[in-house]
Amino acid sequence: MHAFDPTLLRGDRASVRFEPGPAEDKLILSMGPQHPSTHGVLRVMLELDGEYILRAEPILGYIHRMHEWMAEQRTYYQFMPNMGRVDYLQAMAWNWAYAGAVERLAGIEVPERAEYIRVIVAELNRISSHLVWWGAYLLDLGAFTPILYAFDDREVILDILQDVTGSRLTYSYFTFGGVYADVPADFAPRCLAFTQRMRSRLPMYRDLVTDNVILRGRCEGIGELSVDQARRYGATGPMLRGSGVASDTRRAEPYGVYDRLDFRIPVYPQGDAMARYLVRTDELETSCDIIDQAVAGLPDGPFAAKTPKTLKPPKGEASFAVEAGRGKIVVHVRSDGSPKPYRVKLRAPCFSNLSVFCALARGVLLADAVSILGSLDLVIPEIDR
């Protein structure tokens, strides 16, 4: 039996590195980069013994779009739209992390109204991101209906955010010192109407989906991640909270006005895919709580601080951490006093979350690996940047 030579396939150099192990009768399977269950252009090289995975190795780079290089070519203002494209499902969180880092560098104070608006739109974005995750995860597991409901709810959020920002998906709403434009007059009642609607839908989702015996069978006991493993791989967000640690940047390093808001941090101790699923579905509800409080407390005032037309922060470096739906985003910005950043590092939570996959997938069934991948909540452009 000839060994498989991947260089015969034009351009497929990435799989040349993946050498089969010593055992006989093993199947090398290349999953992706075009695959319905890989959530974007992720490629996973698998060495299989029947249906059991002996070794899994993700291959990245299929959507590397040079964001960190572009940061050095663009001025501070010009780089903000890139943040919406790094992870389009939680563009607000990336906007905030970058704006926050530059505000720290330049010493810009954000007015209170802007902080409240930032919280509201970031939480709306978190709900819409979790809805896409939920629908897509269930689609991977074979259930086609929940994604229709999830996108239906999400369209309501998109309508609200569209009237605020002008975009449906890739927002560049934040600016240094606040937000780009004030919210329209009907923003507050629409947000409250949405949270009411969302809360009324959650019991149905719980009864039909979360308590569904097939979902439980496919998620419970799958992909168990210990806290120590998560810590050493750098996995954050629902990965940690699904392993029993109440670690949330909104509490640990409060930013915006989160320290004034009262919200629960859902934590589940089992560490498996079901625990992470429950953390995220609970976060749908806690985000509604935060939105209700922030809308009630929205003060009058300016929506942005005055900043110079050409922003030249003094030399130095600053980091800003944000709790996004997928984990902890940290943006490091380094300035040499010129209008363009010297270095911007984007710490993507999915990058570290995916690196745990190699360890979690060993010895599991291929179908369970799909379930584990879905429970990591990956968005590949964030990994590749």
Place this chain on the structure above:
Amino acid sequence: MAPQNPGCAPTVATVDPALVATPSVQKILDVCRAMSIWPMTFGIACCAIEMMAVGMARFDMARFGFEVFRPSPRQSDLLIVAGTVNKKIAPVVTRLYEQIPAPRFVMALGNCAISGGPFNIEGQYNVITGVDNLIPVDVYVPGCPPRPEALLEGLFAIQKKMTGRRWWAVPKGGAS
């Protein structure tokens, strides 16, 4: 664009003409084909989410016949390139295009697929400036990302290309 490595070379696939030409049957077949196009799930980046949104309840492209999304190129008619094509994924796009049986159509969805989009800046090192450098494109849908309505108009343009006419009402105030 001169490809830097053979992986980014444009497609060389050709389609043989039909053995027997049957124009009258062809017109009927074209209409049938246009009313049941099977797109392929090839979402690369942000535009993929708008493509998914078009398949969902509010915009619902199933009304227009685009119900069946197939993951396999061998079972599809339409390749919607939704997202930025970079050097690593360029050979994948070409190979997928070549695997789609004729008659096949390509829609470049979003600015990145049309021209590289916001990443097409001087000195960039990794992005293919437009998927039409690799494969022939039938319809270009601009936007970053395009609205779902724009994607639907792009699909109607594909249908017009297949059959010679637009089949659906034009929104008030819009040109077809």
Place this chain on the structure above:
Amino acid sequence: MIPAFVAAMHPVHVVAMDHAATGVILSITLEPARLPDAAAVLDREGYLLEDVMASDLTEGIEVQYHFSLLDGPTRLVLRLIVPHDAPDVPSIAAIYPGANWHECECFDFYGIRFVGHPDLHRLLLPEDFEGHPLLKAPEARRSLGELMPSSYCRACGLAEPDTPAAASAPAVKTGPSDA
């Protein structure tokens, strides 16, 4: 203040930073050879590895490791500088498995060789890509004194440029619109 375990790392400089202004509470400069021991100390203390980043300076390539505890504003940064012609850094992938991919990324974009890394390869760029794109042209590089605030420079004895920071803007072409 400065925790007790920092002394076990044998740092070159330790500077307490203002979290509200910089996002980190501690900046620790190390000799590259001391890095694995420092990582082991942090692992024992329960720190989470956030990322490994590199930055191209006049003196060499500066590699920064960001760690934080699972709770609280506890981010600290380990820094080290390696020369351009010999960018070798010991790998900490054996202690923090998450560093495996971060180090591959630094190799990919800066050409840093991580000694002892199990499988150093290009992670994000195409396999046959030539060059390391985030390295800067020599005239665009800045020194640490031109990049760190004055208080840090004084604490570490770094030479700052004579002219004020705003005037030391690099002579690179700005784009057509400058805002």
